[in-house]
Structures are given as C-alpha cells and as structure tokens.
Amino acid sequence: MGTTPPPKPFNLAIIGGGISGLTLAIALHARNIPTTVYESAASFGEIGAGVGFQPNFVRTMALIAPGIKEGFLRCSDNGESEPPKWFDVRIGDTRNADSGGFVREKDGRGIRLGDAIFTIPARPGPGGGVHRAHFLDELIRLLPGGIAQFRKRLVGVTEGGGGDAVLHFADGTTARHTAVIGCDGIKSRTREIVLGRDEARPLFSGKYAYRAILPMQKALEFLDDREATTPQMYCGYKRHVLTFPIANGTIFNRRTFVCLVAFSSRAEWTDPEWVVKTSREDMLADYADWTEKVKSIMANVKNPDIWALYNHAPARTFYQTRPRVCLLGDAAHASTPHQGSGAGMCIEDCYVLGELLGEISGADELEKAFRAYDAVRRPRALKLVETSRQAGMLWELEGPEGDDLDAFEKNAVTRMAWIWDHEIEQDLERARELLRA
Ligand SMILES: Cc1cc2nc3c(=O)[nH]c(=O)nc-3n(C[C@H](O)[C@H](O)[C@H](O)COP(=O)(O)OP(=O)(O)OC[C@H]3O[C@@H](n4cnc5c(N)ncnc54)[C@H](O)[C@@H]3O)c2cc1C
Incomplete structure (x- = not known):
C-alpha cells in the first residue's frame, strides 16, 4: 500500500463531469489535492452508446490509477483479436x-x-469498446463521496486576488478556488474565457x-x-x-x-x-x-x-494565469471521431496534468505546471484534430487518394502509428524537466 501524500496547500475546481473531469478528479484525489467537481447536469451521465480505447490509452488509464483500467476491463467488450x-x-x-x-x-x-x-x-493488449454510461459508472465508483456538486453551470470566472479564481454559476452562487480546470467539453465556457468567444467557437x-x-x-x-x-x-x-x-x-x-x-x-x-x-x-x-x-x-x-x-480550431494556448484557468479534454481540443482517439487524448491529458500537479508544492508553481502541460500536450492533441479531419476524408474516398484503393490502404494501415505507439511516460518526463527548469 502506498502512503497518502499530505494535502496540497491549494484547491482546484474541475468544471464538468464527463470522462475528462472524472478521470482528472481520480488523479487529483490520489495525489491528495483538494478538488471539487462542478457539473451543470443534475447527475453524472453520458449520452451516446459506444466509445473505444486502444491499448496505449488503456495502459495510460492504469498509470493514472489501476482502478480505472480495472473498471474499463469490467465493462469493455474485451475485444482482443489475434492478430490484433x-x-x-x-x-x-x-x-x-x-x-x-x-x-x-x-x-x-x-x-x-x-x-x-x-x-x-491494431496493437496487442486490452482495448476495445465500452458503453459510455457503464464506463462513467466505473469512474464514479473511484471517487470519494461529496467531491461533486450538481446543477452548477459555470457562467463566468473573475479574479479573486493573487490569481485565484472566483467561479460564478447560473444559479447565482459563487465559489473561490486557487485554479480552475475546464473539462466542460466542446461547448466549453472555460475555453471562451481563455481564448475569447470567437476563437473558442466550435x-x-x-x-x-x-x-x-x-x-x-x-x-x-x-x-x-x-x-x-x-x-x-x-x-x-x-x-x-x-x-x-x-x-x-x-x-x-x-x-x-x-x-x-x-x-x-x-x-x-x-x-x-x-x-x-x-x-x-x-x-x-x-x-x-x-x-x-x-x-x-x-x-x-x-x-x-x-x-x-x-471540432475546434487550433488553440494558441491551453491556459491563462489571472485568474488561473487551464483547459483539458474536449474543452481544449475537440476532434472529429474519425481516428477514435478523442477520449484517449483526454486520458493522456489527465495523466500528464495530474502528475505535474502532484509534484508541485504551492499555488505559486501552478503556472509552471500549466506551462509544462501546455508545451507537451498541445502539439499532440492538436495534431489529432487535424489528422482526424483528414481521416474522415480518407474513409469517405474524398482525400488525395480518392477511390484509389491501393493508395487508400497504404495510408490507412500506417496513419495511426503516431497515436498508438506513443510513449506517454516520455512526455511526462519532458514536462517534468520543463517544470523543474
Ligand atoms: C460520434 C462520436 C464518437 C466518438 N468515439 C470515440 C471513440 O471511439 N474513442 C475516443 O477516444 N473518443 C471518441 N469520441 C470523442 C470522445 O467522446 C470525447 O473526446 C470525450 O467524450 C470528451 O470528454 P470530455 O469529458 O472532455 O467532455 P464531455 O464528455 O463533453 O463532458 C463535458 C461535461 O461538462 C459539463 N459541462 C458543460 N458545460 C458546463 C458548464 N458551463 N458548467 C458545468 N458543467 C458543464 C457537461 O454537462 C459534461 O458533463 C467520439 C466522439 C463522438 C462525437
């Protein structure tokens, strides 16, 4: 059994309780970082049926917390085939x-x-499709009671002094936190706050x-x-x-x-x-x-x-500092689903940001952590958005290959390697170096 680290002297608000918000909350809870999840709906829930994760993303789940991978395996189709x-x-x-x-x-x-x-x-290892609601249920089981507040639609964030964030909700209430992590999806309000309404628009x-x-x-x-x-x-x-x-x-x-x-x-x-x-x-x-x-x-x-x-146009940054707001998951880089990796990228974001936040010891280091996260995650996540758009055209015979099926095959069997063979731990190492620099 690992020992619980002492609680951090800062507290975070996560906006949104989808795959990103809940996975990040699990990562932060494991590192004893005081966190509250604010969800606009009356309860956690996912719409739509299936979502698929390739083995590299399932491995990343385990790096965040073994329970996430175990939960995934419980509700996945166990779709390993031979050869994969x-x-x-x-x-x-x-x-x-x-x-x-x-x-x-x-x-x-x-x-x-x-x-x-x-x-x-594909690549060997557990992966495959899960029913979204079932996977979300598995994530919820890993969260401590009372971490979430429901019917809390974020409408604005103002500065409360020293870079702290005052959150304003549609019900007229407010809450103060050292920083906000926006996991509020493609129609994100936090994205508008960081990038401005025009640049944020899906x-x-x-x-x-x-x-x-x-x-x-x-x-x-x-x-x-x-x-x-x-x-x-x-x-x-x-x-x-x-x-x-x-x-x-x-x-x-x-x-x-x-x-x-x-x-x-x-x-x-x-x-x-x-x-x-x-x-x-x-x-x-x-x-x-x-x-x-x-x-x-x-x-x-x-x-x-x-x-x-x-989908989103490329974001010029994933964070701001006064007040501190950092974007994660679809709020940062919503993609079309043509390479089946949008939620996988959310998992990778949570791993890198969770580890960085676990390493810092005070609010004055949050900016450095956000900067390191942004430097490592933004290029990869934005590449997914662009290549997914291209993949949609490939699958529909309207890319440069048209309906030349030889060229189509050549592209299709190689184009996913950079997503699936990625060493996320090397990204984290690079981010750590940036954090220490
Ligand atoms: C058709 C389709 C198929 C896909 N298939 C795959 C796949 O096979 N594999 C894969 O990896 N990815 C897939 N994706 C992508 C994947 O679904 C998303 O990347 C992922 O679900 C995003 O999760 P999220 O938590 O960042 O955002 P969301 O799931 O959108 O969650 C956002 C949460 O924030 C809440 N919220 C929003 N605004 C506010 C506010 N102002 N205040 C408080 N709460 C708020 C919402 O209620 C919601 O709970 C697919 C996407 C689509 C559209």
Missing part, C-alpha cells in the same frame, strides 16, 4: 463496384463489394453521424460471425459506416450489442441542437446506394440519433 485488428475495411457503396460487383484487384484476386479489402492492424466539420445500437443476436441473423463480433468499417462516397461490439456493462455480458455509427456529409448544420432524433427511414434514404447488408443493419436499429460533428 482495428477494423476490417470493406466497400459498402454500390457505386464503387464494376458491373461484375468487383471493387478491387489485389494479388491477382478480385475483391467483391462488401468483402474485406484489407484489415487495419466549427462544423461537414460531417454528421447516425448512432444506434442493436442486439448482437439480431445482428447475427444477417451478418457473419466476424462481421458482427469484430469492428468493421464500410466505406463509400461521402459516407462511411462503423460497426463494433460493445458489452452490456458486466464481465458476464461480453459483446451483447453492436454499435452502429453511420457518417454522412453536408455543407452546413443549421439546427441549434447538435443531437437530434431521426428515423430509420431517413437513415436508409441517406444510404440508398449502399449494399443490402449495410441497409439491413440500419433497418434493425431502433431510435437512431443524428450527431452533428464539430
């Missing part, structure tokens, strides 16, 4: 096939519409996604075992569809659902809501040119939602 794979890639758009139904010739063999044209290998990415789940038993009626129980990507013009298994929240319920995320394109998004209800019929109409197999997945989901996909 990210997705089988298939063409689902009938317009891509020739009159004989072929989409590609590889190694002297014709590959048909709907068949795997190649596989994107930008529509030109893509939206239908999201739904269907029971595994149902999926197995029209998909073969490999297609239903392992991650699949079906590509086409200006659209692509992902399916992957998720568990039902307990170790005994592996792979009980198939999660469907079907992406499509439009020039602008005018609805003030970013998540709207839609119908199976509308989704099927959007995919009128696609294979019967993809359409049968869609025909079997209930209550699909549409999610408008926004």
Whole structure:
C-alpha cells in the first residue's frame, strides 16, 4: 500500500463531469489535492452508446490509477483479436463496384463489394469498446463521496486576488478556488474565457453521424460471425459506416450489442441542437446506394440519433494565469471521431496534468505546471484534430487518394502509428524537466 501524500496547500475546481473531469478528479484525489467537481447536469451521465480505447490509452488509464483500467476491463467488450485488428475495411457503396460487383484487384484476386479489402492492424493488449454510461459508472465508483456538486453551470470566472479564481454559476452562487480546470467539453465556457468567444467557437466539420445500437443476436441473423463480433468499417462516397461490439456493462455480458455509427456529409448544420432524433427511414434514404447488408443493419436499429460533428480550431494556448484557468479534454481540443482517439487524448491529458500537479508544492508553481502541460500536450492533441479531419476524408474516398484503393490502404494501415505507439511516460518526463527548469 502506498502512503497518502499530505494535502496540497491549494484547491482546484474541475468544471464538468464527463470522462475528462472524472478521470482528472481520480488523479487529483490520489495525489491528495483538494478538488471539487462542478457539473451543470443534475447527475453524472453520458449520452451516446459506444466509445473505444486502444491499448496505449488503456495502459495510460492504469498509470493514472489501476482502478480505472480495472473498471474499463469490467465493462469493455474485451475485444482482443489475434492478430490484433482495428477494423476490417470493406466497400459498402454500390457505386464503387464494376458491373461484375468487383471493387478491387489485389494479388491477382478480385475483391467483391462488401468483402474485406484489407484489415487495419491494431496493437496487442486490452482495448476495445465500452458503453459510455457503464464506463462513467466505473469512474464514479473511484471517487470519494461529496467531491461533486450538481446543477452548477459555470457562467463566468473573475479574479479573486493573487490569481485565484472566483467561479460564478447560473444559479447565482459563487465559489473561490486557487485554479480552475475546464473539462466542460466542446461547448466549453472555460475555453471562451481563455481564448475569447470567437476563437473558442466550435466549427462544423461537414460531417454528421447516425448512432444506434442493436442486439448482437439480431445482428447475427444477417451478418457473419466476424462481421458482427469484430469492428468493421464500410466505406463509400461521402459516407462511411462503423460497426463494433460493445458489452452490456458486466464481465458476464461480453459483446451483447453492436454499435452502429453511420457518417454522412453536408455543407452546413443549421439546427441549434447538435443531437437530434431521426428515423430509420431517413437513415436508409441517406444510404440508398449502399449494399443490402449495410441497409439491413440500419433497418434493425431502433431510435437512431443524428450527431452533428464539430471540432475546434487550433488553440494558441491551453491556459491563462489571472485568474488561473487551464483547459483539458474536449474543452481544449475537440476532434472529429474519425481516428477514435478523442477520449484517449483526454486520458493522456489527465495523466500528464495530474502528475505535474502532484509534484508541485504551492499555488505559486501552478503556472509552471500549466506551462509544462501546455508545451507537451498541445502539439499532440492538436495534431489529432487535424489528422482526424483528414481521416474522415480518407474513409469517405474524398482525400488525395480518392477511390484509389491501393493508395487508400497504404495510408490507412500506417496513419495511426503516431497515436498508438506513443510513449506517454516520455512526455511526462519532458514536462517534468520543463517544470523543474
Ligand atoms: C460520434 C462520436 C464518437 C466518438 N468515439 C470515440 C471513440 O471511439 N474513442 C475516443 O477516444 N473518443 C471518441 N469520441 C470523442 C470522445 O467522446 C470525447 O473526446 C470525450 O467524450 C470528451 O470528454 P470530455 O469529458 O472532455 O467532455 P464531455 O464528455 O463533453 O463532458 C463535458 C461535461 O461538462 C459539463 N459541462 C458543460 N458545460 C458546463 C458548464 N458551463 N458548467 C458545468 N458543467 C458543464 C457537461 O454537462 C459534461 O458533463 C467520439 C466522439 C463522438 C462525437
């Protein structure tokens, strides 16, 4: 058993109780840093179905606190395959096939519409999909009681002297803390405070996604075992569809659902809501040119939602000092999901910032810790945002490769290496050097 360090002589406010806010709260609690989480909703909760983590991100969870990885494993689909794979890639758009139904010739063999044209290998180790709400429940279990306050929508932050922050909430109350860590997601108020309203504004990415789940038993009626129980990507013009298994929240319920995320394109998004209800019929109409197999997945989901996909322009900084506010997770660098790593980057942020904050001994060192965190995390997180945008175009045959499937494969099987093979402990070491400098 490790000994508990003495409490730090400063106290932090975390704004937002999503994956970022709760993971950071666990990291800070382990380092005995007095912390309060302010969440605008009446309780913790996640909307949407699945979220996937690759093995490097699961390893980072364990570096923050072993319980996070254990919680992840309890509710994940335990999706290790041999050899490890990210997705089988298939063409689902009938317009891509020739009159004989072929989409590609590889190694002297014709590959048909709907068949795997190649596989994107993953890295070994535990990873895979979890139901968002179940993973959040696992994080909540690791938090001490009373750390969170609900129905606290942050509306402003003013300086309370010495760089301290006075938080102003929509209910008229205030709270004073040495610093604020903004984990309030893509529509972040703390981001507006640090960067100004114009620079903080999320930008529509030109893509939206239908999201739904269907029971595994149902999926197995029209998909073969490999297609239903392992991650699949079906590509086409200006659209692509992902399916992957998720568990039902307990170790005994592996792979009980198939999660469907079907992406499509439009020039602008005018609805003030970013998540709207839609119908199976509308989704099927959007995919009128696609294979019967993809359409049968869609025909079997209930209550699909549409999610408008926004992302952030690159932030020139992740923090300010008077008053002290530091951005983390989607508040700092919201990305499109086309490389499935936005939440993974949140975990990495929490690891680096949590460790740095654990090392300092007073409020006067907070600025140095934020500066070191910013220097190490900003380049990597912003690279994810940009390369995810490019990946969305690759998967939808509208990147520089177009529908040249040889060039597509070359790009697809190599582009994730910088994300997955990253040594986060080396980042921390660099940040520590900056902190000491
Ligand atoms: C379709 C889709 C699929 C994705 N798939 C993946 C994937 O497979 N793998 C992956 O790694 N990532 C994925 N992502 C990205 C991932 O979901 C996000 O990066 C991650 O959930 C962000 O977490 P967060 O805690 O930073 O923000 P959020 O989850 O947005 O949490 C913000 C919290 O702050 C609260 N809040 C907001 N404003 C205030 C305020 N003013 N005051 C108080 N509280 C406030 C909110 O209520 C919320 O609880 C996907 C994203 C999308 C859209």
